[in-house]
Amino acid sequence: MKRAMICLLLAALVLMSAGVCEEIYYQQITQEEAARILDGEAGFILLDVRTEEEYDEGHIPGAVNLPNEDIAAEEPELLPDRDQMILVYCRSGRRSKEAAAKLAAMGYTQVLEFGGIMDWTGEVISTEAEALIEDDPFEAAEYGSPEDFYEDYGDNFDDFEEAEEYYYEHGGW
Secondary structure (H helix, E strand, O other), X not given: OHHHHHHHHHHHHHHHHOOOOOOOOOEEOOHXXXXXXXXXXXXXXXXXXXXHHHHHHXXXXXXXXXXXXXXXXXXXXXXXXXXXXXXXXXXXXHHHHXXXXXXXXXXXXXXXXXXXXXXXXXXXXXXXHHHHHHOXXXXXXXXXXXXXXXXXXXXXXXOHHHHHHHHHHOOOO
């Protein structure tokens, strides 16, 4: 038994000296830092690592979904550039940490993990609502009120009620 333990320790030392056991790092940032990046930078990927069902119920606008369970040893097609900034989040922060570590281990160099959507104070949108907004030739969500929307696009509807319904269905507030 003692001999087996010594062999295991020696094997671990050899692996560590060969660099096989070196630690892989990602950077953890605050929600505020993530919000600043989302508002002011370009060229990043916002990655939601929750299940597809969780993502569909509500996600940060602009996020793409790649469940943590689907991140394995091979480079995901969704993430072809290993040097692109990737902001990672989940529900509470546990899965995002796991996913960030796996991505860093695969060689991604700019992995930023910022916890969970439970603590997110910014906008959250469902996939259904996002699809309605994306399928909006009149950009209704850009208007402050149904009246303003109707003033510009009323000719495209039978009456104000129809325009108002369209306005709210397509992200108007």
